[in-house]
Amino acid sequence: MIKFFLQSICVIFLLTGSLSKVFSQNQPITKSDILQTIDNKQYYIHTVQAKETAYAISRAYGISYTQLTEINPGIENGLSIGQTLKIPYTESISKPIEQGQTSTASKEVFSVNNQEFIIHIVEQGQTVYSIARLYTITPKQILEANPDFVQNLPVGSKLLIPKTIENKETEQLPKQNTIVEAEKNNSKQEAYTGESTNEKPSQKIEESKEIASKTQQIPQQILQKKSIRIVFMLPFMLDINSKEHTETEIINKQIFIHPTTYPFIEYYEGVLLAVDSLRKKGVAVQLEVFDSSKDSSDIQHILSKINPINLDLIIGPVFPVAFSIAADFAKKHKIPIVSPLSNEDVAVKSNPYVIQVNSPQRYRYKEIAKFASQYNQSNVIFVYNSIDLEQSQIQECKRIFTQYYADSIKKYGIKLKEVYFPKLGLDGVEKAMSTSDKNIIIVFSRNQAFINNLVTKLFQFSKKYDIHLVGLPMWEKYDNLELDFLFALQFQFVSNGYVDYSNTEVKSFIELYRTIYSTEPSKYSFQGYDQMLYFSEVISNSAASSMQNITATNKTGLHDTYNFVREQSNSGVVNTSVQTIFYTKTFEKLYK
Structure with a gap:
């Protein structure tokens, strides 16, 4: 992702006044001529040199980055000088495209089931996206026509390029440039x-x-x-x-x-x-x-x-x-x-x-207050771990409660409590809870260690108390935070948006x-x-x-x-x- 973006978007910012200096620092890859047979397959044995990257090595040998990482697991986390890599031997490995060299679209065409295809021979350094742009089609069309090449594009392999009105007329159309x-x-x-x-x-x-x-x-x-x-x-x-x-x-x-x-x-x-x-x-x-x-x-x-x-x-x-x-x-x-x-x-x-x-945060606080104010005898407990970072949020959320839901607070006997954790600790949290009411515990902390500890303890309390924990979206991604605990605590959070991955x-x-x-x-x-x-x-x-x-x-x-x-x-x-x-x-x- 970053590789593609910086090639196609961000490199624009790096070029002015420093183009020659930048490229003079590039580390050329010297291909190995050492061949070894391992498990009845031939591999080049490449020794990593200073400033070499896995991606650059894969390009030098004409294989995909995915192939290289599959054969040498762990290298996606970085390379070490002197580390040896296995490179699958193929006779199609060829000289990389030089700086400034461009690819041209193939003219060879044949027909299958009344569908015309252009035959494209993959060149060094080409990707599905670059080939798609070459023929004015989408990457998805290439992948559908060539299901065997989803993972990699071996140099010298032949791809079927669906012939469309767009790539038939590409040379006749004015080139549209994005102004930047x-x-x-x-x-x-x-x-x-x-x-x-x-x-x-x-x-x-x-x-x-x-x-x-x-x-x-x-x-x-x-x-x-x-x-x-x-x-x-x-x-x-x-x-x-x-x-x-x-x-x-x-x-x-x-x-x-x-x-x-x-x-x-x-x-x-x-x-x-x-x-x-x-x-x-x-x-x-x-x-x-x-x-x-x-x-x-x-x-x-x-x-x-x-x-x-x-x-x-x-x-x-x-x-x-x-x-x-x-x-x-x-x-x-x-x-x-x-x-x-x-x-x-x-x-x-x-x-x-x-x-x-x-x-704005006030709309999120309003949604939290709306939820907490619908229950009879709900016990709302604000727990905060930092006066500087969290107390102002607690006060603003309480203000929303009293401004918009004063009638509900009075009608349902809703109680609003605060627990400053560094002073009162878990004992203070438990003392604020009720065995007969719904305990809605609201926490706005971003401190991962604190949240991990608090959620673990609240999970233990959930066997005795009815707890609804209100927190932040980022908690879902915290390391060592058990999702089972969040389900048991009926965890919820309010966000400006959310991705439904089942959609x-x-x-x-x-x-x-x-x-x-x-x-x-x-x-x-x-x-x-x-x-x-x-x-x-x-x-x-x-x-x-x-x-x-x-x-x-x-x-x-x-x-x-x-x-x-x-x-x-x-x-x-x-x-x-x-x-x-x-x-x-x-x-x-x-x-x-």
Whole structure:
């Protein structure tokens, strides 16, 4: 996933002023001539040298990365200098494609059952995706026509390429370029368009892949606007990545990528899949992508390069101060601006052009209060482990209880209690519980060690008390936290969105994502996809103001659900939709 993204998206930021320096640092792979027979099969024995990566080695020998890891298990976690690897011997191993060398589409055609196919001979370094782009078809079409080559593409093997109207007319069609502007370190880089210029062009951003028609798409309706222009400002942190490692290391090993980069790469990969879904609907999306940071001067510089005329939407930045600056720009030019991933309602109260996608915390607290207030004699216990990090959340949630459910509290005799764990401990928690009432224990801690300990103890208490534990979505991923305990405690959490992996459309998306990026989609991948489709749909169908259309357009995506409201006449719009996920004692996981 990271390899593909950085090759097709992020390398654009690394090239200006340092291209020759970056490639001069690449470590060439010297192929071994040592052959050994192991279990009646011949293998090259390759000794790992400094700066070599598994991916680069697989390319040098003309095999897939998957083949190499299957034969040498454990190398996906990293290589050691001097380590020996088995490389399957094949006579088709050939010289790798040199830098700048391109592939050409085959002209050889034959027919099977009235279906015409082009015969393509796989070249060194080619992938299903690169071949699909070469013939203007989808990766899925190649995989369906060649089921034996799902796992790898041996160099020299022949693939059947379904002949379509698109690849028959490819040479006659004008090439469509995605426009990209990248800002970093006070220098502007424009996407390469194929024209000769005096400026050093950056690498053209690869246009995204076409998602299968059965995946989540915009409704079957005529779109009024056929071209959309959107600016993205996301923190890819490419200056840090490029300083720490060479370009080859960055694109070939996920562990070399700065960890804070991952969510934004995954988000943008989802965006790219949505772009092709939109193109299939006849909507051309013009993206302008900027690598943004927390630095206010950096954001100001980026904004100075953006042409506000005919700009439909701005997505990002993600950091609060940076977003406030960009929001002022958007307000001045009357451009809708999206806060895509933050729960903080930055600038939304005073800026009618701000769109907050993630529901503010108060809507989650309101959902928790609604749940707890429906029971007679419920015993609500707020447990917190840190005054600095959690007490303010507890107080805000209690305020929601008393503001919206005062009548229920009085009617049902609901009790609200607090337990400061470092002072009162487990004894304090148990003393606050009731053997006759429903004990709703609300915890907002992100401390994994604390949560593991608390859940284990509460599980022991659940044999004596009726406990409903309310917590955070991230707990599901905590190491050593027993899911059985969460089911026994009737665990639930409220989130701005959730992926139902039993959903057919979700399964289709995951299948395509794996094919394209060779990894699993994260929640950010789903969010990028959902948000790009939703906002493009709203803009495309807006005869009037797109901001007015947003409040009238509700939608459920693969992860997100959208129900935007304008809380005050001069404020922006916020997404009020939240989902509650319940664990039951019968080991079911329910969504509401």
